[in-house]
Amino acid sequence: MAYLAYYRMFRPTTFDEVVRQEHIVRILKNQIAGDKIGHAYLFCGPRGTGKTTLAKIFAKAINCENPQNSSPCGKCAACRALSDPSNLDISEIDAASNNGVDEMRDLREKVQYPPVAGKYKVYIIDEVHMLTQSAFNAVLKTLEEPPRHAVFILATTEPQKIPATILSRCMRFDFKLIPQSDLEELIKSVFKKTGKEYEPAAVSAIARAGAGSARDSLSIADTCASYSRGKLTYDDVNAVLGSAEWAKVAHICGRILSEDANGAISATEEILSTGKGVGVLVKDMLSFLNQCTIVKVCRNAREIVNLPDETYSKIEEIAAVADGHKLLRVTEILSKAETDMKYSTSGRITLETAVFKASVPQSDYDIDALIGRINSLERSISAGVIKFKAENSAPVESETVKPAKTAEKPIEPKRPVREIPTVLQEEESSPFDEPAPNPFEENAVQPQIFDDYSHKPAMVGSADKSTLFAKFIKSLRTTHKNAVLFTLCMDLDHSFEGDKLILTTESAAVQKSLNRADNAKFIGEALLELGVSEFEVRFKERGESDYEKALRDLKNNFEGTDIEIK
Numbered sequence: 001m002a003y004l005a006y007y008r009m010f011r012p013t014t015f016d017e018v019v020r021q022e023h024i025v026r027i028l029k030n031q032i033a034g035d036k037i038g039h040a041y042l043f044c045g046p047r048g049t050g051k052t053t054l055a056k057i058f059a060k061a062i063n064c065e066n067p068q069n070s071s072p073c074g075k076c077a078a079c080r081a082l083s084d085p086s087n088l089d090i091s092e093i094d095a096a097s098n099n100g101v102d103e104m105r106d107l108r109e110k111v112q113y114p115p116v117a118g119k120y121k122v123y124i125i126d127e128v129h130m131l132t133q134s135a136f137n138a139v140l141k142t143l144e145e146p147p148r149h150a151v152f153i154l155a156t157t158e159p160q161k162i163p164a165t166i167l168s169r170c171m172r173f174d175f176k177l178i179p180q181s182d183l184e185e186l187i188k189s190v191f192k193k194t195g196k197e198y199e200p201a202a203v204s205a206i207a208r209a210g211a212g213s214a215r216d217s218l219s220i221a222d223t224c225a226s227y228s229r230g231k232l233t234y235d236d237v238n239a240v241l242g243s244a245e246w247a248k249v250a251h252i253c254g255r256i257l258s259e260d261a262n263g264a265i266s267a268t269e270e271i272l273s274t275g276k277g278v279g280v281l282v283k284d285m286l287s288f289l290n291q292c293t294i295v296k297v298c299r300n301a302r303e304i305v306n307l308p309d310e311t312y313s314k315i316e317e318i319a320a321v322a323d324g325h326k327l328l329r330v331t332e333i334l335s336k337a338e339t340d341m342k343y344s345t346s347g348r349i350t351l352e353t354a355v356f357k358a359s360v361p362q363s364d365y366d367i368d369a370l371i372g373r374i375n376s377l378e379r380s381i382s383a384g385v386i387k388f389k390a391e392n393s394a395p396v397e398s399e400t401v402k403p404a405k406t407a408e409k410p411i412e413p414k415r416p417v418r419e420i421p422t423v424l425q426e427e428e429s430s431p432f433d434e435p436a437p438n439p440f441e442e443n444a445v446q447p448q449i450f451d452d453y454s455h456k457p458a459m460v461g462s463a464d465k466s467t468l469f470a471k472f473i474k475s476l477r478t479t480h481k482n483a484v485l486f487t488l489c490m491d492l493d494h495s496f497e498g499d500k501l502i503l504t505t506e507s508a509a510v511q512k513s514l515n516r517a518d519n520a521k522f523i524g525e526a527l528l529e530l531g532v533s534e535f536e537v538r539f540k541e542r543g544e545s546d547y548e549k550a551l552r553d554l555k556n557n558f559e560g561t562d563i564e565i566k
Contacts, residue, residue: 006225007218010190012053014071015061019182019214021050024173028054029070032061037120038171040143040152042128044159045175048213051155052092055124059090062151063118081117089115090122096130104131104138111142111150120151128154129161136163144169177212180204186214187221191232196225201234204307208287209241242280245271249284250314252355253292256330257322261359268355278347282338289331292319296327330358468501468530469494475526485519493540500534501527511539 012018015025024043031037041058043051060072060082072079081087093107107123115121125131131139143152143166154170156162178186184207191198206224210217220241228236238245248271255263271281295301295312296319302312319327337354341347469492476486493504505511513519514537527535555563 005219006190006222007048007215010193010218012050013057013074014068015054015057016069016071018050018054018057019186020178021054021175024054024175027173028058028061032058032067032070037062037151039146039150040170041154042159042162042167042170042172043153043155043175044172045157046177046212047157048210048215048217049175049178050214051175052124052126055122055153055155056090056092058153059120059122059124059151062120062122063089063115078118087117089117089120090124092124092126094127095125096127099131099135101132101134101138104135108139108142111146114147114149119149121149122151122153124153124155126155127157128166129156129158133163136166140165140169178214179212180207183207183210183212183214183217187217190218190221191225194225197231199231199233202232202237205234205237205241209237242277246284246288246311249281249288250318253285253288253330254318254321256355256358257292257318257326259359259361261356264355264359265352268352272348272351278351279338279341282334282341282351286331286334286338288315289327289334291315292322293324293327293331295319296322296324326361329361333358464531465496468532471530472526475530485522488513489523492537499532500536501532503535503537504540505537506540508539511537 015029018025041055043055045051057072060079061067061070063078063082064072065076065078066073074080074083082090093103111121111123113121146152152170154162154166159167159172184203187203187206188198191203202224206220207217209220220237224232224237224240227240235245248267252264252267252271255267268281272278291305291307292315294304295315298304305312305315307315322330333354337350340350344350473486473489476489488510489503491505492510495502495504503514505514514523520537523535527533
């Protein structure tokens, strides 16, 4: 007998042998047990998930004289007769090559004849979405009201292409992709039956390459078993698939996430120089980044990725150097590169350009790149904040400075301990232009510190009063800790009573917030550096607007008249 491929040799013959699809198997079993056989079924789902296999098992089971747990026994006369390829009670039609109206008219005529060996005549139409519109119309009435002995099973990978008139006449079953763990068990059982030795990592690699398809996984396993004469290893599987070595792919992705453009490009060149395909390398990199994302965000990541401990630890180590925005950005760049390769004459240049772009976020103004740079900047600022405390200073009083409204003397803080940010941004500067300087570096420019207010500047003169409030707002803007305080002070009105600064607001909530001890202390310190020793935050009730005044006059002049405001 000629050699049979694994996926044909080990094709399930009973419902219990089917890998997953429990929801479909259960319904079909119950229908057989209750003798409630429908006239039309639609099996749809990804390739290699068992659509045609289940259709054949179901066709035999409904004709079996002595079903075992609703599965065909394989021993009765009907099962033996239906196992003969020449038997016409089970007809498998390839709609991809028999998609015309004439073939469907011929089927419509043959369906009238009763079965020979069993109770039902079953028509399995594979890739039914390939039928033309005329062919669908020709079989429509027969599909809706077939003879009592006829059962139609339509199988397709693209149900969206089937007319609604056909869909509404069928019982629809959606097949799901098979999990990797189940594929691994299937491959191991096949290797055990054939006497092939293997490494667990090799089986995992085959199952990942199968991408949820049992047929694809068994086809790859068949090829790998022929490639290796002895024990099947992980390297043998990579050689068959043309995949890059996992450690090298991890190294490239690690360099990209660490923003090491030189190392990433060099590692890419090293792999491509060995003859690995550009498309395969991109696919491997996307798969690795997907595993990094799962490890980063999922609590049960170890169960999801299903990798050896050593491999999982390496992924966890690389994923730790990047946040979610960076992983998302790099994945999107490589996904776009994979698409662009289909239309590019030089896939290698497309890949290397994508690797370089992903490694240099400072040259990219994509939102995820900017967010990633901001996160890095915030971490560097937090690490570089220095607490300055003058020697022999008096301890900070527990009672903070009150606003000048309740104080009898000018505000004179006693050398408080202040946190000075390492970066004081100018008004025109942007956190995206250059990385923040490190204050610990040699010759680094240190910010000016007023650690002793006994040497405070002279009081502000009348010529400077017009610009003082603007300088005060700017001083709030250039400190990274006071974004809220800056926002609250933006809409304040200001005036002077002598050398005393009066800040007024029409919001009681704003007044209460600014008079809070910590905010009042900070405002007092900022104004003291500008030469103002006294200030007061006042609440001013909002006056009547011109519109409201005019409306009031109108109601007074036309008293007793209903006035509708629009």
